[in-house]
Amino acid sequence: MAARSRLSRERVLEAALRVVDHEGLEALSMRRVADELGVETMAIYRYTPSKDDLLDGLVEHLFIELEEMLEGATPPAPHAPPGPRGDAARLWRDALLCIAQAMYRVALAHPHVVPLVATRPFTVPLTRRPPAVLRAHERLLALLGTAGLDEDTTLKIYRAFISWVLGYIVIELREVVDNPDESDPAFRLGLHRLPVKEFPRLRSLGPALAVRGGEEQLTAGLAAILSRYF
Structure with a gap:
C-alpha cells in the first residue's frame, strides 16, 4: 500500500x-x-x-529531457530583417545546431526509445501528442520566426531540420551487431553472411558504416542544409 x-x-x-x-x-x-x-x-x-499510453509516455519523457537540456542552452537568435546574412546568419545556425546536438545527446542516452520517436507520431494526431513534444516543435518554429523569413521558407527549413536530424539519429543508433560475442569485426557484424560477389562494397565498407558519425557529422550535414537559407 x-x-x-x-x-x-x-x-x-x-x-x-x-x-x-x-x-x-x-x-x-x-x-x-x-x-x-x-x-x-x-x-x-x-x-x-494502456501499453500505447506507456509508449507515448516514453516519447514524452525524452522530450522533457530535451526541454530541460535546452533551457538556457540555446544561443539567443537576433532579430533582423528578412533574409539574415553575416553574423546574424551564424547566430541562427548556432541556435539550430544547438537544438540538433541536444536531440542527439538525449537519443544517445536512450537509444532503445529512439524508434518510438520516429514511429509513434504516425499513430497519434498532432494535437493529441504530449505537450513536451508540441513544445519542442513550437520552440523550433518560434526560433525560425525571429529570422524574418516568410512562411514558406520557414516551413521548408522546419521540415528539412526535422527530417535530417531525426533520420540521422535513427540510422546512427540502429542495431548493426550480428553476434556481440565475436571479436573479429567482420564476424561481429555478420558480414560473412553477405556474398562477396553480390555485395562487395557492403563487405568492404561494413565496418566503417558501423562506426557512429557522432555530433560532428550530424552538425556538418545540418550546416550544409541550412547554408541555403542562412
Whole structure:
C-alpha cells in the first residue's frame, strides 16, 4: 500500500524508461514496469491506462529531457530583417545546431526509445501528442520566426531540420551487431553472411558504416542544409 501511494505518472514513466534502457523495448510490458516499481500490475493502470499510453509516455519523457537540456542552452537568435546574412546568419545556425546536438545527446542516452520517436507520431494526431513534444516543435518554429523569413521558407527549413536530424539519429543508433560475442569485426557484424560477389562494397565498407558519425557529422550535414537559407 505504501509503494502504491507513492506512485505517480512520472514515477511509472521513469520505471518504464529504466526497463527499456537496460533490457530493450521488447522487454517493456505493464507487468514488467509494475515489477520494477514493486507493485501489482493493476496499480499502474491509473497512471498509464494502456501499453500505447506507456509508449507515448516514453516519447514524452525524452522530450522533457530535451526541454530541460535546452533551457538556457540555446544561443539567443537576433532579430533582423528578412533574409539574415553575416553574423546574424551564424547566430541562427548556432541556435539550430544547438537544438540538433541536444536531440542527439538525449537519443544517445536512450537509444532503445529512439524508434518510438520516429514511429509513434504516425499513430497519434498532432494535437493529441504530449505537450513536451508540441513544445519542442513550437520552440523550433518560434526560433525560425525571429529570422524574418516568410512562411514558406520557414516551413521548408522546419521540415528539412526535422527530417535530417531525426533520420540521422535513427540510422546512427540502429542495431548493426550480428553476434556481440565475436571479436573479429567482420564476424561481429555478420558480414560473412553477405556474398562477396553480390555485395562487395557492403563487405568492404561494413565496418566503417558501423562506426557512429557522432555530433560532428550530424552538425556538418545540418550546416550544409541550412547554408541555403542562412
